[in-house]
Amino acid sequence: MRRFPRGGRTALAATVLTLSLALAAGTQAATAAPDGTAPAADSVQQYEVSDVVSAGDRTTLARTGTAIDEVRAETVVITADAAHAERLTDLGYHLTALTGPVERGDVRVAAPEDYHTYDETLAAVAEAEAAYPDLVSSQVIGQSHEGRDIVAVKISANVTVDEDEPEVLFTHNQHAREHLTVEMALYTLTELTSQYGTDTEITTLLDSREVWIVPSVNPDGKVYDQESGSFRSWRKNRQPNEGSSAVGTDLNRNWAYEWGCCGGSSGSPGSDTYRGSGPESGTETAVVADFVRGRTVDGEQQITAHIDFHTYGELVLWPYGYTYDETGPGLTADDAAAFQALGGELADTNGYTPQQSSDLYVTDGSINDWAWADQGIFSYTFEMYPSSGAGGGFYPPGDVIERETSRNREAVVTLLSYADCVYRAAGLESEYCAS
Template sequence: MTGAALLTAAAPARAAAADFPAGDEGYHTYAEVTAELQKAAANHPDLVALSSVGKSFEGRDLNVLKISDDVAADEGEPEVLFTCNQHAREHLTTEMCLHIVQRFTDGYATDPNVRAMVDGHVIWVIPNVNPDGSEYDISGTDYKYWRKNRKPVAGGDEIGADLNRNWGYKWGCCDGSSSRPASETYHGPAAFSEPETQAVSRFVDSRVVGGTQRIKAHIDFHTYSELVLWPFGHTKDDTGEGMTAEENARFRDVGQRMAGTNGYQAKQSSDLYVTDGDINDWMWGTHKILSYTFEMYPTGPFPGFYPPDEDIARETTRNDRAVDILVGEAR
């Protein structure tokens, strides 16, 4: 499979978390996520192929699941990518990616809408972009509120870069990230300095086939604030270099339609605050992929990054219609 190595077993892991803190065991650890993906591949061999886009700093596979009506073939259909868990503490996003996997596999035989989407597209899902940080965040009896990855910063005692400030388009350009290693928005020593962003970007690059990018649409899930965000993050301008008025209007239209289904607020990313080196700017600025960030439940700091596991089903199914709209825009 182009850009991804076939995955035959769970990757060795350092400091693997046994489970989530008491009361939140309904969330999935990295090992449990991998087991769910393996089960999906085993239960739906004609629809699902499990592979890896690369390794995290600590050696965990960055699992990617391909869903297609003829998964072994390259049919040239438009492709959609869903990524989750760039930020370690945002565990609800991993559950969102797992829900997408479950819906587009288990639902294929019984849901005509799901069948039509799978028959007409290739769907890629990467549930854990930052598995090292996620495992570290739950490695004790209480959450650590950890955001970054776990790669040590050269020449100091700090650990980790903010993966969603490490992407190569307009990296570090516009006061939308930090050059201080202690900062939660530390962008790393260079664009794509982190193995996780290197691996995912190589995978996206690999989907350029015959000079055409096959991935047409993308959502990167985060928590929290209940927002639908689109590029650019690095500038307050709606249009300009890399964004025409027509392109901006399409981003706005699709974003508002998706937000109309889940009750989120839709806006350009920089209307929230300026970011640089983020995944949406890179996806659009480099590949012209229709790329959004969803900031999931809740709207505010309670329960913040750690909603109880009882909320998982409600808050993942809440995005079903929005996901459908995005898939429909992949053409």
């Protein structure tokens, strides 16, 4: 299996242009032109929105149906088409357009071919399964809206037997344009298999844990964003919305806990944070949710810990996202202490910033909130590299892929080590962990 990414790409810098307010009506389309000029008025691009300082400010902005890409000290970065940018301006926000990546000397932009395609990802899984038949087994858990297979990969010693062991789930690529997360899935698959029998810690963990990896939750969106020859900055799935010409549901606002409760998603099909027509109305959400529910054996959920990988921001996030409160229904002070303790420990391994999800802004219908409240799974989101758009935003250059996936090796191992009882991270083993 190919372990290293193709292509050599270095980091890029965003430059700022003044936004003209003479914008025509926009539609969702591609990124900037190859020469670095601002995209046409019918395309999407990133904007910096000024005077958005607090979590409350960011939540207010998000409630307009705006997807926030990056949080800065007193501003945020968003992706919007011309019509949405003009709407925000009419609401009193000050926007500054950011140009797309450009080539300057030896600085080259990320290209779609830097990342595994959907078909290449499945081929890599099949190659690992053939090379390590005693460790790896894959299964199709359902199909996307357009009929592509959604695959779950199991890694464990004695992989063909469903043993009574703690299970850990890693999900990737809920948002189409976040291709680095698929590379993270393939890195984890490679590292766990190649190091079994060689690395004592990994060997011990795979002897006592079952690991599940879903490399692409949103294959239709991935293909649409990547395989036209240029990136489209597409976020949602590709499911049509009845009564609207707008396509797609934000899968990470479509989960069936506090769905649409709190202004943390949009009811407009044209929004990048459209929550769908109902909980689990997104084809892919329902597939993965059914898979997770199916891991309940004799009334007990076998999956104990989970990371949902996203880009970008270099963050470790935990529930709840729908409320600013640290505790809530089904989330006690001890639960919150365990989330925080393990979240901090995970962040210590990779240099990310640990925080409750709503410290950024309120979201509802997220996978983390659902996994904890509905299934009792200690569920985290990792926002991977870069920390800002200067590192490539959603499309970091290909030559950072190996570095930024391996950066999370210890976090993966740490989560596996606590899968038997996460409360141990907070010193609560006597109350919650069996001897």
